[in-house]
Amino acid sequence: MGKVAFYTLGCKVNQYETEAMTELFEKNGYNVVESEEVADVYVINTCTVTNLGDRKSRQFIRRCKRKNPDSIVAVVGCYSQTAPDEVSKIEEVDVILGTNDRNKIVDYVKKKKKQKEKINVVTDIMQVRDFEEMTIDNIKGKTRAFLKIQEGCNQYCSYCIIPYARGPIRSRKLDDIIKEVKRLVENGFKEVVLTGIHVASYGKDLDKGTLLDVIKEVNKIEGLKRIRLSSIEPTIMTEKFVKTLSELDKVCDHFHLSLQSGCDETLKRMNRKYTTKEYMEVVGRIKHYMPEGSITTDIIVGFPGETDEEFEKTMEFVKDIKFSQIHVFKYSPRKGTPAAEFENQVDGIVKNKRSEELISVAEKFAKEYNKKFIGQNKRVLFETKSAEQEGYYEGLTENYIKVLGKSDKDISGKILNAKLEKIYDEMVFGSILDK
Structure with a gap:
């Protein structure tokens, strides 16, 4: 059938979906090659969280056609979902898919081989109500398996394009999750990372089952040694939730608790659903039940209207918590989100300065956290x-x-x-x- 190459931008969910599409091509007789090699088919799995993601996607699309002018270039994911017309105008693109129907990608590529016209099958993601089942049997060269259990988001944070790119929440059936974990364990995996677009909302669209139910069932699987959670909303970390996790022998004591700002005024403008006081209570809970637990987070600097005083509040909050790792993002306006229209957009030079300041503090606390375990x-x-x-x-x-x-x-x-x-x-x- 020829060679296929993948180029993946963005989050762990994208990486999972690329692995699943890779297996679909392999099952249809394709050889998978590195993204820089000459291939017959190129699949670009895009991200649109930042403007940089869009730009990188466009650059790679053009590079593919230069490598092999006769290749079929398929663009899938969040960028093509939110800007299908923009992607369609890129001359080098042959197949355009959004964040649904990726399990039919091989069929669309076959169809394109027989016709001259572009294939654009981006649908209205807001109308999609079912979880798209994409399974992975064997992730090459990895020992931790990322397992997608949830899709979509209903939170609508004012800066975020993802609800428009991924649609409403859809949860994967528990039976399908268990089957895939068992398959992964049979293939030698010791750890699974439960991931999704908004994992905390797992089960809200189902008649029964919550994220805690999933974790408890996965914990029973023989041969699996570790369960880790990807980024999670602090609001789900109730006393019962944290206590139960601490009693499950396979759950890792590491939580990536999404923060975004350590200032209540900024959190309100971001449309986040918690206060710094509530967040601090969650951290206290984790430390109580898992004293050695690691808490990592994401923080956006330079959000519209963020004053020096507001930024200082974030810095003080970070110093109080002493995160073991912080991913720092400079705010990037996304067309179609409320925050892009907010007044008082922060100057780029100010964003850079705040980012450097926060990264410097984050590195200090990362070392401090690691130092506590020297000799153990x-x-x-x-x-x-x-x-x-x-x-x-x-x-x-x-x-x-x-x-x-x-x-x-x-x-x-x-x-x-x-x-x-x-x-x-x-x-x-x-x-x-x-x-």
């Missing part, structure tokens, strides 16, 4: 050979510390005891105790 023994799931350190493998502890362990044997996919010994950048050197 931790279980590490080693994943890959280190690109930086010859003879070393990289892996993660349950509480999300990245560890470098030296080994002359291939230890990827193994969970081993390691003594954490020395800070190295944002990682820690550990000596492996298991022989």
Whole structure:
């Protein structure tokens, strides 16, 4: 059938969907090659969270056709969902799909081979009510499997394009989740990361079942060693929720708790559904039930109307919590969202300055968190050979510390005891105790 190459931008959900589409092409006789190689089909899985995502998508689309003018270029995902006409105008594009019907991508590519006209099958995502079942049997070269259990978002934060790109919430059936986890375990995976566009809303569109039910059922699966949650809303972390998680032996004590701002006035303009006080209570809950727990987060700087005082409140809040990792984003206006029309847009120079300031504080706390565990023994799931350190493998502890362990044997996919010994950048050197 020929060669297919994938280029994926954006979140873990996109990565999951690319893996699923990869398997569809393989099952139809295609060979998968690297994105920079010459291929017969190129699939670009786009992101539209920032303007940069759109630009990168367009650049890669053009590069593909230069590599092979006869190739079929298929553009899928959030950018094509929110701007199908814009994508359609790009001369090099042959097939346009949004955030639904990706499981039919091979059929559309086959159809394009027989006709000259572009194929544009982007539908109104707001009308879609069913979870699109896309399964993965075998993720190559990975030891942690990202498992998509939920699609869509009903939150409508004022800065975010995602509800318009992904549509309303749809939850995957529990039986299908369990089947896929079992398949992944049979293929040697030790850890699954439960992911989605707004995981906390899992089950709200179903007659029964919540995110907690999913976690409890997955926890029972024999052979699985770890369950991790992707980004999660603080509002779901009730006393009962956190206490139950702490009692499940496979749940990792690491939570990526979405914050976005440490200032209540800014949170209100963002249309976030919690206050800093409520967020702090959630952190206290996690620390109570999982004292060594790692709390990571996302923060947007330079949101419209963010004054120096508001930014200072975020800085103080960050210092109070001492996150173990922060992803810092400079606000980027997205056409079609309320915040893009807000007055008092923040100057780019101010955004850069705030971003640098926050990143500097974040790096300090990341090191402080890691330092607390020096001298301790931790279980590490080693994943890959280190690109930086010859003879070393990289892996993660349950509480999300990245560890470098030296080994002359291939230890990827193994969970081993390691003594954490020395800070190295944002990682820690550990000596492996298991022989």
